[in-house]
Amino acid sequence: MESGSDKGTGGSSAMDDYETLISTTDADLLKRSWRNEKASPEILQFESSLVQRSREQIQLMEETVEEFMNNGEDPLTVSLYQMDIDRTMFLLRSYLRIRLQKIEKFMFHIQKTAELWTRLSRQEQKFAKRSIEDTKQHLDESVLSKLPDRYKSHLKQSVISEEDDMVMEPKLDAFVICRSRKFLGGLPVDDRKSARHVRGGYLCTSLQVDKTTS
Amino acid sequence: MYGRKAYQLVKEFTNSESGQLTGFNDDLFAQVIEDCKEHVLKLQSLLRKMQEEGSDNQTTKNADHFGALMHHLALVRNKRCLMAYVYNRAEVVQNLGWTIDLVLPLEIEEKLSISEKEYFKSHSKTLKSYMSDLDIDLAVDMVPPKDPYIKVRVLEEIGNVVLSDQSANLTRYAILFLRRTDAEQYISQGKMEELTG
Known part of the structure; x- marks a missing residue:
């Protein structure tokens, strides 16, 4: 829910410029993607080039650290570099992990929703496909094969159901509390009222908001 | 009462500590499946009876129609309970895949059904294959690092x-x-x- 890279919003004060500047390093971008992924119930677009860049930078850093160690650089300096690598590694791992856990939880929903499916990376799609196969087989073997004919689907309660009413979906209309980082003006939240986004003001509203501010 | 056993099954899962598994309740599970079979027999016989009487399922709202509906709903409910039981257990098994290498400790293994054991193996492999595709180990670094x-x-x-x-x-x-x-x-x-x- 950071808004540092917002472009085109008028009134760019010195503070905003500063925020834009510090939030454009890849580490910050990764942190923001990680935070957004962690906070949102549905899976977001995979940041493939960011992940790629981060991994390259980590590798570069690791090489630097190794070089430092060989050159007998001050252990404190080395340890600081190492700590930085560890933190970035954690962000990266955690980011990938959260995504996989979401895929595990909502695999059937993601599979049948084309928009969500395209948000996955190639490897994630492979992971999802295999997970779906595994889970389907497990469900078939444990429950569905033992049920009467018209009740064997893992997506529908019975053949009478018109929609897939057995598929878990993320809850998108839950209320969240968020804080706007800068003045955004009035934003329509739902049909009836619009919320005032004042810098630092707290707001309790449904999740649609974080899409506009993230 | 219809659906009582299925309810007990789900209750058993929710009563166990989250993230922990109790032994797979084969006995109760099989009883619920039996319930389902009974329901479908009664449902079919009611539908046949209605057909023989020449009444249309969509329009006639007589006792037989609602009887059939009850059996259908009981079946659907039982199915949902069975699926909830198996699926929620499967989620716990999925989580094991993150922390445990391919071999399960005995005290966990004896609580799983045969299919669950298979599921653990195949899901762990799926997870491992994702990690090796990316050449990154996701099973470490579970908490934010403070000190190297x-x-x-x-x-x-x-x-x-x-x-x-x-x-x-x-x-x-x-x-x-x-x-x-x-x-x-x-x-x-x-x-x-x-x-x-």
Whole structure:
């Protein structure tokens, strides 16, 4: 829910410029993607080039650290570099992990929703496909094969159901509390009222908001 | 009462501590499946009866129609309960895949059904194959790192190993400072514990 890279919003004060500047390093971008992924119930677009860049930078850093160690650089300096690598590694791992856990939880929903499916990376799609196969087989073997004919689907309660009413979906209309980082003006939240986004003001509203501010 | 047994099954799962599994209740599970079969027999016989009487399922709202509906709804409810039981257990099994290598400890394994054991294996493999595709180990680094080094106590004899920055003799009960990334694999295997404070 950071808004540092917002472009085109008028009134760019010195503070905003500063925020834009510090939030454009890849580490910050990764942190923001990680935070957004962690906070949102549905899976977001995979940041493939960011992940790629981060991994390259980590590798570069690791090489630097190794070089430092060989050159007998001050252990404190080395340890600081190492700590930085560890933190970035954690962000990266955690980011990938959260995504996989979401895929595990909502695999059937993601599979049948084309928009969500395209948000996955190639490897994630492979992971999802295999997970779906595994889970389907497990469900078939444990429950569905033992049920009467018209009740064997893992997506529908019975053949009478018109929609897939057995598929878990993320809850998108839950209320969240968020804080706007800068003045955004009035934003329509739902049909009836619009919320005032004042810098630092707290707001309790449904999740649609974080899409506009993230 | 219809659906009572299925309810007990789900209740049993929710009563267990979250993240923990109790033994797979084959007995109750089979009873619910029996319930389902009974429902479908009654449902079919009611539908046949209605057909013979020439009444249309859509328009006639007589006792038979609602009887059939009850059996259908009971079936659907039973199915949902069975699926909830198996699916929620499967989620716990999925989580095991993150922390445990391919071999399950005996005390967990005996609580799983045959299909669940298979599921654990195949899902762990899926997870492993994702990690090797990306060449990144996601099973370490579960908590945000504070310090690159942590204090650990060795719980099981491990012997001489080469770690990323040193080679260490990991004898039992030794207390050492290790790189967190090195120690984590041993901690997750239960061979080491982190000393805090």
